[in-house]
Amino acid sequence: xxxxxxxxxxxxxxxxxxxxxxxxxxxxxxxxxxxxxxxxxxxxxxxxxxxxxxxxxxxxxxxxxxxxxxxxxxxxxxxxxxxxxxxxxxxxxxxxxxxxxxxxxxxxxxxxxxxxxxxxxxxxxxxxxxxxxxxxxxxxxxxxxxxxxxxxxxxxxxxxxxxxxxxxxxxxxxxxxxxxxxxxxxxxxxxxxxxxxxxxxxxxxxxxxxxxxxxxxxxxxxxxxxxxxxxxxxxxxxxxxxxxxxxxxxxxxx
Ligand code: BV8
Ligand code: ZN
Numbered sequence: 001x002x003x004x005x006x007x008x009x010x011x012x013x014x015x016x017x018x019x020x021x022x023x024x025x026x027x028x029x030x031x032x033x034x035x036x037x038x039x040x041x042x043x044x045x046x047x048x049x050x051x052x053x054x055x056x057x058x059x060x061x062x063x064x065x066x067x068x069x070x071x072x073x074x075x076x077x078x079x080x081x082x083x084x085x086x087x088x089x090x091x092x093x094x095x096x097x098x099x100x101x102x103x104x105x106x107x108x109x110x111x112x113x114x115x116x117x118x119x120x121x122x123x124x125x126x127x128x129x130x131x132x133x134x135x136x137x138x139x140x141x142x143x144x145x146x147x148x149x150x151x152x153x154x155x156x157x158x159x160x161x162x163x164x165x166x167x168x169x170x171x172x173x174x175x176x177x178x179x180x181x182x183x184x185x186x187x188x189x190x191x192x193x194x195x196x197x198x199x200x201x202x203x204x205x206x207x208x209x210x211x212x213x214x215x216x217x218x219x220x221x222x223x224x225x226x227x228x229x230x231x232x233x234x235x236x237x238x239x240x241x242x243x244x245x246x247x248x249x250x251x252x253x254x
Pocket of ligand 2: 136137138139140141157158159160161
């Protein structure tokens with residue numbers, strides 16, 4: 001890390017140490033440290049020739065439910081093999097220590113893999129749903145699917161309806177409770193930390209700006225520059241699994 005990078009981390013440690021109302025937003029870059037493809041890295045083999053933003057739509061599911069179900073089942077099985085990484089662990093510790101110190105902590109995630117839950121994070125706000133839940137488009141029954149690869153594609157409900165992954169597709173509204181919790185937290189926080197997101201998918205991509213407009217200090221930890229890198233108070237270019245543990249353990253030691 002460059003000299004500038006170290007100064008940035010020291011400044012971020014001070015900001016995190018002083019914060020009382022913390023909001024963290026995570027994206028696929030946090031799960032990348034567990035070996036899961038990000039949205040912008042291409043998939044493997046068969047899936048490398050598909051554009052995720054075109055598959056993650058109601059239109060794609062309507063047009064080819066088998067293809068879209070196969071893609072999500074492939075991702076679900078990849079998630080089943082993935083373990084939470086040091087970045088997930090650091091955010092779980094941060095929540096624990098904030099609550100212990102009487103500080104407010106809210107974790108907003110765009111990720112659909114539930115690795116934050118597996119790492120011990122609680123009350124996670126899943127802005128884009130989860131690929132573990134599968135919902136019938138006809139009767140609405142939703143059940144968790146943690147088993148091996150589906151036996152047949154697309155997945156059918158007992159009522160005969162198609163079952164879709166419980167994720168938010170492009171063009172779909174985010175769950176109202178998730179949006180309300182996010183807006184409330186962002187409107188009142190004094191520190192907003194964005195980790196591992198390209199800050200390109202709305203409305204989550206606008207959260208850093210909104211937090212800043214409400215007077216929060218803002219920090220970004222990301223492998224590459226993003227559209228918010230110039231907006232935030234401190235932008236740290238690095239891998240989440242390497243930066244987060246040090247940041248958290250220095251700012252809020254045991
Ligand atoms: C909605 C679930 C309205 C499915 C996903 C305003 C302006 C422009 C466009 C819009 C707008 N408002 C709405 C839109 C349209 C659209 C949108 O934003 N499009 C973009 C492409 C321009 N938004 C929507 O459609 C949203 N809906 O607004 O609805 C509405 C209202 C009422 C009624 C009806 C409709 C819904 C968006 C949700 C889409 N679903 N996921 C699934 O997962 O399959 S989004 C998908 O992208 C994932 O959730 C993913 O998390 C998300 C964002 O990507 P990132 O997480 O940032 O991942 P990405 O790969 O992009 O980047 C990874 C980053 O990590 C990189 O920067 C990389 O450098 C970094 N990185 C990599 N490795 C590491 C790392 N960093 C640290 N360490 C590492 N090791
Ligand atoms: Zn049904």
